[in-house]
Amino acid sequence: MVDKNTDRKQEIRDAALSELKAKGRSGARLQSIADNIGVTKAMIHYYFNTKEELCDEVFREAYRQLMSSLMDVLESDAPVFPKIEQFIDAAVDRFANHADLLLFVIQELDTGPQSVNEIMVELTDYDSTVLERQLEEAASNYEIAPIESSQLVANMISLCMFPYLGKAFFEGLLAMDDEAYRSFLEKRKDIAADTIINWLAS
């Protein structure tokens, strides 16, 4: 193995991600991360100078996993309506499969150090001009009511993301058990799409 270096470093990142998803930045313990891969705590400091450096790097990886290429579809030249359905499809899939990353990312962005926000800005390259133009065009053709693209994105992301973020919240509020919640989520994708499409077409 020519780069056991990289392997071990990645192994640490992976273990750190698990720990961070479960306990957050301040709850995460370097000792616990080390234990989980059968390594000394000093090993972590061999590859990462400080806990914050490790956490920042893991956040970068987490944010990429969660959001990478997700916004791309909005930048394509496909017609608006299919595009929207495609986006909702991709978003629900992504968030459903990375529900635990969601809370971590939101948490970090809201209460983490400044570095986290900088990393997000660095990794975000969404360009809204295409969608904006399409929405203006569609509005002037009376296909849809005039809306800002940011509000459309907000609606889509809210509908797709929150049910996964607020799992415990919804389960409690709506008195559902895990099985009921699963079946509830299954229907979400179609409902989110319906909701957006009907709103636009009104």
Add this chain to the structure above:
Amino acid sequence: MVDKNTDRKQEIRDAALSELKAKGRSGARLQSIADNIGVTKAMIHYYFNTKEELCDEVFREAYRQLMSSLMDVLESDAPVFPKIEQFIDAAVDRFANHADLLLFVIQELDTGPQSVNEIMVELTDYDSTVLERQLEEAASNYEIAPIESSQLVANMISLCMFPYLGKAFFEGLLAMDDEAYRSFLEKRKDIAADTIINWLAS
């Protein structure tokens, strides 16, 4: 003052809430809470046995502040459509004014101890039967498409709550500064209502 007891205890709860909103359960420090009200750390243990006991009590208070009487409007006998507008109105107001409570509550429910979930169940008494009946009726009259009440509630809460929860997320994603985000949020209430109404009436 007949109950300086109660005053001091509440003072501690208040300071603890600030600390918890800013740093979460594992990041919160009893010393910091004590310092903020000019009191010894031992004082906290005089009124609360453990940190967890204090945190649980503060969560109870926070959840009440955030959700109390919010679901009541859905249980009223008012006609569905006005009722929905009323709910969205109340929800947006509530979440806008307690955005910091939002993350704390969601965070605690998702990663906090079991006790937190029990407290939520204990405080939640939402009864969906009225809304369910109304939706069935409206559907059989072809006023709306048939939908589950849980999906309606999920849509409403997602649209009203997430923009406040994901402030840093949206600001980063949509490249908005604080001022742009403020103006973006101002339009949310109407948009959320529009979105829901048009979806139902489709």
Add this chain to the structure above:
DNA sequence: TCTTTATTTAACCATCTGGTTAGTTAATAA
């Protein structure tokens, strides 16, 4: 083989953290 470099560990340290204790001060009751 021998030397150098990269990987890994055991032991350690200073500081922090939740929690305890013994005692002090202030209020209340007798």
Add this chain to the structure above:
DNA sequence: TTATTAACTAACCAGATGGTTAAATAAAGA
């Protein structure tokens, strides 16, 4: 006034936590 209770503090403790260091082991190069 004095005894009793409630409110409060200073000092302390044990364990945890992030981080360091010196040495050991493994790998690679000469």
